[in-house]
Amino acid sequence: MLLVPANPLRPRRPDDHFAAEALAARDAGLDVALVDHDALTQNDPARAVATVPTGGVAVYRGWMLRSEQYEAFAEALAVRGVTLRTSSDQYRRAHELPGWYAALAPVTPTSAWTTGTDRTAFDQARTDLGEGPAVLRDYTKSMKHHWHEAAFIPDLSDAATAWQVGARFLELRGDDVTGGFVLRRFERFTTAEVRTWWINGTCALIGAHPDTPNDLPPADLDLTATTPLVAALGLPFVTVDLAQRDDGVWRVIELGDGQVSDRPTTVKPDDFNAALLSGER
Structure with missing residues (x-):
């Protein structure tokens, strides 16, 4: 049903x-x-x-x-x-970054996170991650459409500027903040994101990301490193968003629960359902 x-x-x-x-x-x-x-x-x-x-x-x-x-x-x-x-535990592990990060650490940007949103915890996570640029989000969402004011931290060693970004993030997310801060080491990507759909650890469908529905995935998308790691999570229905880094390596940007991941307009509903049903058989 x-x-x-x-x-x-x-x-x-x-x-x-x-x-x-x-x-x-x-x-x-x-x-x-x-x-x-x-x-x-x-x-x-x-x-x-x-x-x-x-x-x-x-x-x-x-x-x-x-x-x-x-x-x-x-x-x-x-x-x-x-x-x-998808059980409640499986949903949380897919929906919140701390639930999936360890399994996908080899193929996704290095991250540190907090429990809660106080300044002391933020500074500890910032210190743990080290120096250089980073991207800020919470357990489930970034404010990437407010990139320079609430997402991108130019240098983690600049405590004042980093917290200015953190404070603005909290202001914009408001009551929707989930879990705590997540700081992810910045990596430079040269392609639009690709959204892939997985049933029981097997990739059932590859499409564009909903934010860029007309940027169709390239034929050379390489899931070799990602596939065994996603399978090991043991989750029944997830999405994995990937982009190609400037050195040519495909990296995982996000894993999410497939039930609440948007379908790009360039993937037809009947094709979408057919792919997901084929993965269940």
């Missing part, structure tokens, strides 16, 4: 953003049910899943949820006899 958010204005219909995927899933023979995303984010998971049929295994395709919201979602579904294909 596929679960998608309901349209807030027409709750018997899928949210417009996921309507095409829902239609393609029905055409592929899957049952589709609607959930109330607002209720999920307002601590009312029982109301969110009130119209989901009882029994079976489900995959969610919807808006991002905090890990604790996803856990409550899974528990509410369990009351109805529905099991999410």
Whole structure:
């Protein structure tokens, strides 16, 4: 069963953003049910899943949820006899950088992070990472669209400037800050990001990144180093975003839970569902 958010204005219909995927899933023979995303984010998971049929295994395709919201979602579904294909623990490990970083450390920029967002912890992580430029984010998201004011740190050894970026990041993220600060060593990339989709450790689909949907992936994308590391995570449905560094090496920018990762417009919904279903067989 596929679960998608309901349209807030027409709750018997899928949210417009996921309507095409829902239609393609029905055409592929899957049952589709609607959930109330607002209720999920307002601590009312029982109301969110009130119209989901009882029994079976489900995959969610919807808006991002905090890990604790996803856990409550899974528990509410369990009351109805529905099991999410991705467990709460698996969702957290995919959704938050500390959950996947160690496994992918050889193929992703060196990182240090904090628990919480106080200045002392920030400075400790900054010191641990060393000198040179870095990129700031939290456990789940960066502010890359505010690159120079809230994402890029020119030199970690400049404590005042680094914290200025950190403070602005906190201001912009507000209550959405998740976990703590993550500082990642800056690497220079020469290509747009590529989004890859993985089912049970196997790459099922390669496409553009949603931010650059017309920058299609190159034919020479090399997943040799990445594949065994992703497989070792043991996660059922994830995305891995990669870009080519200026020395020609493909590097992992991000791993995310596939249920809440956006599909680029250049990947057709029927092709998307066909790839994911083929990976499940």
